[in-house]
Amino acid sequence: TVGAKTEAWGVSDEDTPVGHVKEMPRELILEIVKSYGDAAKLCQECGFDMVQVHAAHGWLFSQFLSPVENKRTDEFGGSLENRARFLMMALDEVRKAVGPRFPIECRISGDDLTDAGLDMDACVEVAKLIEDKVDLFQVSCGNHEDPAMFCRTHPNAFFPRGVNVYLAANIKKHVSKPVACVGSLNDPAQMEEILRTGQADIVEIARGLVADPYLPSKALHDRADDITPCLRCYECFADTVTKESVKCSVNPTMGQQLDAKAGIPAAKQRKRVLIAGGGPAGMEAAITLAQRGHEVTLAEKSGKLGGNLHPAGAAFFKEDIRKLCRTLKNRVKRSGAAVVLNTEVTPEYVREFDPDTLIVAIGSNELRPPIKGMELPHVVMAIDAELHPEKLGKRVAIMGGGLVGGEAAIGFHHEGHEVSIIEMKPEVAMEVNSFYRGGLMPQIEKAAVSYVNTKVLEIVPEGVKVEKDGETFVIEADSVVCALGFRAPYAAVDALCAEVDESYIIGDCRNVGQIHHAINQGYYTALLV
Known part of the structure; x- marks a missing residue:
């Protein structure tokens, strides 16, 4: 900001929908280079084990590397070596700041997958140019500036897991430093195969660890069937924009890690808890209540647990939801909670059961509006x-x-x-x-x-x-x-709750929502009992 005027600086002069971007002068480039060194030194002093310099996804270094975005005529434009000069200077400054024995990773693209960026061959040349300045390559792809490309950079459910591994394998053929791959990887068997076949030296995980921070430990101890799968729903990304925090659809402790580090607290008084409904909210509540030491009965009116996870996971691209359903069902089984299927919880059932606590998780009903012709057979x-x-x-x-x-x-x-x-x-x-x-x-x-x-x-x-x-x-x-x-069946919910002194309402029967609402309500309600 200069006085009352805000100026935007970039690789080259450019008119954008939100205003003009001015070409960065050499003095500003040198200031940013120094800032990279200062930031890396601060990370080292704070106790971090390594630093990563991000040169992919359309961010500043990536823009300088682009033969389309970079229109400069000075020593930072023109040839690939010139376009890589800014990145190389920053890496040199980082090394100078942290010393020779502190690891530096550089995230690069294996292919920008856009006409405005680098192709696979050019990405290999970038890797060669900076190889003597880094200890590890992380190979990604794509560009954050294109919403449709974002879901390839961070692969969504329409892509197979490991869709970007071939890019790391290609870089690995041309460099001697270790190469890491990324891209919605969370299956230990697949990751082992990547390493065994030499496609990469390291597998790095981001969203998978948001969904299940204990993924590596579970893989090590042969508990892969208990890994909570990332749904690739991007709720984690969305929360960074709307609330400047991170949440997760399947990990209710995300954002509450300090409390979670102490573990799930034991119940002060053991209670007989009846849960009506075996969807995601009811299953999560049963698992957590049982872990706390309560005597739990989970009653489900259909012949299987899962609720609306079954239709939600029916489509060909919804394997992640199907895995979540299996994981929750396995946890319920291991928890020791009693499961009663083909049993609808009615007021009479509650009265006869006489629980200390009732948790209502009976889900919602599909809306059938009074449209003429709704009764037709098709x-x-x-x-x-x-x-x-x-x-x-x-x-x-x-x-x-x-x-x-x-x-x-x-x-x-x-x-x-x-x-x-x-x-x-x-x-x-x-x-x-x-x-x-x-x-x-x-x-x-x-x-x-x-x-x-x-x-x-x-x-x-x-x-x-x-x-x-x-x-x-x-x-x-x-x-x-x-x-x-x-629509939530409020009358049915009220009728059940009227039969007990202590009751809680969770999931779609409380308010129709998404999976993260159900999982969070199931977990945190169970902590209240």
Whole structure:
């Protein structure tokens, strides 16, 4: 900031949607170089074991390396060696600050995967240029400036785990320093195979450790089946923007690590606890309550635990949710909690059971709005459609373009259906966090024709009669899927709670939410008993 005027500096002069960026003068580059050394020294003095210099993902060093972004004509532009000069000077300054025996890692791209960046061959040349200045390479890819590319840099559920490992393997062929790979890796068997086959020397984990900080220990002690899988939902990234913190859909202690370090506290008084409902909230509560020493009974009206994790995990790209469901079920089994299936908890059941504490986790009900034609035989509710896609005809119209409808469209398209989405809002999946949405929307666009700002008037034998921009027309469909949301069964919840002195309400029957709401409420409610 100069006086009252804020100036933006970058690799080269550029006009952007938010204003003009000025080319950094040499003096500012040297100031930043010195800052890297100061920062590295501070890290060393604070007790960190190593430092990483980030030169990928479209950040400043990556912009200097780019033959498109970098339009400079001085010693920092032109040839690749010139474009790498800023990075090399910063690495030299870091080494000068920390000394010869303190490890320096550099994160580089194996391929920027964009015309504005470096290809695989150029990335190899960058690695060669800086090899004598670093102790370890971490090889990533992509660019944070492109929302659709973000989900490849940090692979989402539409990519196989380990999709970027080949880039590390390519760099490793050309350098002698150790090479680390990254990219949504959390399966110990896969990671061992990467190391065994020489694709990388080290596997580095980020989101996987947010989901389960004990992943390495569980792998070491042959407990891979107890690793909490990262869902690749990007709730961790989203919270950094909305709250400047980090949360996790499947790890309720994320952000509360100081309390969690003390372990789950034992119950001051052992109680008989009845949990009504075996979805994610009920299972998490049962696991935590049992760990605390309570006598726990988990009653589920269906023939299996999991609740809405089953339809949520039905699509081809939802293996992570299926793994979560298996992990929670295994933990319930090991916890010692008594599980009663095919049993609906009613007020009479609660009265007869006579628990000290009741936890209600009975989930929510799908909304069946009074739309004319809802009773027609080709109308299928979303959960039924996701669990039994064989019920659907060739052409499918989905009423509701939220997360459920959008993801269902992708799954149905994968099964060979022709899909339309009907949504009253101006866009599909508007409630989804921006990081996940960036990768979701290209998939929806490939899978379905979306009719936004469109109102359902009536379901007819030929499909769905709608209104858009004052025009009425029929979207033809052999099957109509109702994905218009869920509603908590408050009357049923109140009737159960009225039977006991101490009760708690968790999960969708408290307020319809997402997996992270269910897991968090299950865990923290269990700590209150």
